[in-house]
Amino acid sequence: MSWSKGHSSLTENSTAPTIDRCINCGDHEQVQATITMEFGEGNLNTGPICRKCYSIHKGPRIAQF
Numbered sequence: 001m002s003w004s005k006g007h008s009s010l011t012e013n014s015t016a017p018t019i020d021r022c023i024n025c026g027d028h029e030q031v032q033a034t035i036t037m038e039f040g041e042g043n044l045n046t047g048p049i050c051r052k053c054y055s056i057h058k059g060p061r062i063a064q065f
């Protein structure tokens, strides 16, 4: 009975914590943001980044969506 909360993870909700594979460290962590990282010349990789890496790499080279 108390289970019925209608929880759904299908809709994108920026306030809900998301666990995904961090594109920087490869760990499954709580995602802080979706970023675009540059690996060398013109090699862009867009994906989730965990809170740890986000705090380390936060800077002008990262565009947060």
Ligand SMILES: [Zn+2]
Pocket (backbone or CB within 6 Å): 022, 023, 024, 025, 026, 027, 029, 049, 050, 051, 052, 053, 054
């Ligand atoms: Zn990470």
